[in-house]
Amino acid sequence: MSSVATKAGPSERVGRPPAIPQFAGRPRYGEKVIRFVLRIAAILTVVITVGILIALIVPSLGFFSQVSVGEFLFGTRWAPRFAEASFGVIPLITATLWTTTIALLVAIPLGLGAAILLAEYASSKARKTLKPILEILAGVPTVVYGLFALQFVQATVLRDWLQLDTGAFSVLAAGLVMGVMIVPTIASISEDAMSAVPSALRQGSAALGANRMQTTMRVVFPAALSGIVAAIVLGISRAIGETMIVAIAAGSQARIVTGPLEQGQTMTGFIANAALGDSRVGSIEYDTLFAVGLLLFGITLIINAISIRFVRRFREAY
Amino acid sequence: MTTQDLRDDEPEALHELAIELERKARARSIPDVPVGVMSCKDVDVYYGKFRAVTGVNLEFGRNEITALIGPSGCGKSTLLRSLNRMNDLVDGARVDGDVLFMGEDIYRKGVDPIEVRRRIGMVFQKPNPFPKSIYDNIAYGPRVTGMKVDSMDDLVEEALTKAVLWDEVKDKLKQSAFGLSGGQQQRLCIARTIAVKPDVILMDEPCSALDPIATMRIEDLMQELRQDYTIVIVTHNMQQAARVADRTAFFTALADKGTGDRTGVLVEFGRTTQIFEDPRDQRTEDYISGRFG
Ligand SMILES: Nc1ncnc2c1ncn2[C@@H]1O[C@H](COP(=O)(O)OP(=O)(O)OP(=O)(O)O)[C@@H](O)[C@H]1O
Ligand SMILES: [Mg+2]
Numbered sequence: 001m002s003s004v005a006t007k008a009g010p011s012e013r014v015g016r017p018p019a020i021p022q023f024a025g026r027p028r029y030g031e032k033v034i035r036f037v038l039r040i041a042a043i044l045t046v047v048i049t050v051g052i053l054i055a056l057i058v059p060s061l062g063f064f065s066q067v068s069v070g071e072f073l074f075g076t077r078w079a080p081r082f083a084e085a086s087f088g089v090i091p092l093i094t095a096t097l098w099t100t101t102i103a104l105l106v107a108i109p110l111g112l113g114a115a116i117l118l119a120e121y122a123s124s125k126a127r128k129t130l131k132p133i134l135e136i137l138a139g140v141p142t143v144v145y146g147l148f149a150l151q152f153v154q155a156t157v158l159r160d161w162l163q164l165d166t167g168a169f170s171v172l173a174a175g176l177v178m179g180v181m182i183v184p185t186i187a188s189i190s191e192d193a194m195s196a197v198p199s200a201l202r203q204g205s206a207a208l209g210a211n212r213m214q215t216t217m218r219v220v221f222p223a224a225l226s227g228i229v230a231a232i233v234l235g236i237s238r239a240i241g242e243t244m245i246v247a248i249a250a251g252s253q254a255r256i257v258t259g260p261l262e263q264g265q266t267m268t269g270f271i272a273n274a275a276l277g278d279s280r281v282g283s284i285e286y287d288t289l290f291a292v293g294l295l296l297f298g299i300t301l302i303i304n305a306i307s308i309r310f311v312r313r314f315r316e317a318y
Numbered sequence: 319m320t321t322q323d324l325r326d327d328e329p330e331a332l333h334e335l336a337i338e339l340e341r342k343a344r345a346r347s348i349p350d351v352p353v354g355v356m357s358c359k360d361v362d363v364y365y366g367k368f369r370a371v372t373g374v375n376l377e378f379g380r381n382e383i384t385a386l387i388g389p390s391g392c393g394k395s396t397l398l399r400s401l402n403r404m405n406d407l408v409d410g411a412r413v414d415g416d417v418l419f420m421g422e423d424i425y426r427k428g429v430d431p432i433e434v435r436r437r438i439g440m441v442f443q444k445p446n447p448f449p450k451s452i453y454d455n456i457a458y459g460p461r462v463t464g465m466k467v468d469s470m471d472d473l474v475e476e477a478l479t480k481a482v483l484w485d486e487v488k489d490k491l492k493q494s495a496f497g498l499s500g501g502q503q504q505r506l507c508i509a510r511t512i513a514v515k516p517d518v519i520l521m522d523e524p525c526s527a528l529d530p531i532a533t534m535r536i537e538d539l540m541q542e543l544r545q546d547y548t549i550v551i552v553t554h555n556m557q558q559a560a561r562v563a564d565r566t567a568f569f570t571a572l573a574d575k576g577t578g579d580r581t582g583v584l585v586e587f588g589r590t591t592q593i594f595e596d597p598r599d600q601r602t603e604d605y606i607s608g609r610f611g
Contacts, residue, residue, distance in 0.1 A: 124409065201448060204510075205462075206435060208436070208439065209459060210458075218458070223449050316449035
């Protein structure tokens, strides 16, 4: 997500007759091949991204020829399958907002706390054992988390133990578990960023009479800010885009969500549900999927742009 | 060489002379036995099982500059770091013996290493300004230590002035410290250390990353600071030790016959003039005359 381009000098030309004979190098064909492969890889990434965008935009155009953008973005009733169809996306957005916010409230403090602990307090031995464990956690399939949210968090903890007034699904259960799922992502990337801060800065801070927490918060944290923000943005993107957990545990009725104990269908939850159904290609139902997908894409893009500005403004590059 | 250069050269030569005279004058003015602010009593420093330094007894005199010299690996930095408990940050580092600061052992139970480091500051070999503005670099120490400050602006100006950096940076206090040259960065680090008003300043090869002119400025600065502070400097530069230090301690490393571990020991400690002109130990003489090390 870094927007800083690497400023390489003009590339050395390979195989050009040298001006001074002593400096005649052997032609480095290997380098040429590697450069070619890398260039292809770079181009491919761009092509794929553009391809995804086009694949989203084209069916969306079909959708927006029948439903106005205003009606889509600001409408408060989401009922694409009903005879009296309605395409206001607000209910989906509220559910996504709830699950994402709850997830981040869990994931950011826990993730950053774990990162600080690992990077600044743990012995190098402890770090070497804990970090891989954390990264394994990041690899647990989300369907497992989804079942955990549904069976344990919602049914057992929220309903049986806490006796909360909630149904079979809730955005709270989905959000909490999603938060746990994101912790390793945020912790691991933030820890990398903090560990990369030169220890000379820590020593300089300590030599002035700063304690460890002060050194961490005032020197290491600002210096690692771009990496930490990148970690959080990745966390947010994962929360917004997470599908399995919300499809299983958040519910499937698209109503505006006004509290954490309510069920709700998120944008991704809708896509997952509807995509499993029998929408005909080219029908408005089918195109709806892509309109919602495009919206997701747009939201993620905006968050990225904001975070880049934030980092530019506040980071203390070393 | 242009006339401009000539004109610039002259005051510099005069300046060198002045320093030389000042040094001679000073050499006479220090007491025979240092009036200790800090001292080491039978200090050993270990990294895990490895004994890096052993049996060091030293007295660092008030308002004096003490130079620690010796070949690479003899434990100068190790000893210096043990003087303000920076070694605590190294896994496995341990100090035996007493390091006394104003009569109190800084390794005694109940002593807060944070407070020790506030009273005994340190300047590092490589300039390590924080990635913050020049102003915030200076204000950092007073802020984190909760110093009572009437006006931070005044404190910043005072510290930068003492470090002979004020005139060069007064118009860009809000700019990043990374925009400064290496020599300016090192003076900034010294200013940063001064700002917390320590009693002792430890410097580990503070000029080794600098050009001769920047080095000269830092040496001048040390002479200034000597009025208010006690300074301990590690240096590989013999001329520098001779120029700036009131007393000099020469270390060397002895190999253990069994393990082959090289452990640093103090060979000789005395007035700089004595160490350089009339060394008592053959090893000192060899090192200073460049036959060894
Ligand atoms: N963090 C550390 N862990 C383990 N051993 C160390 C550590 N730092 C230094 N040593 C060892 O302690 C000995 C003394 O090192 P030190 O850096 O104090 O030497 P020095 O006299 O400052 O050398 P130089 O002049 O090259 O800076 C060396 O053998 C070194 O390998
Ligand atoms: Mg050293």
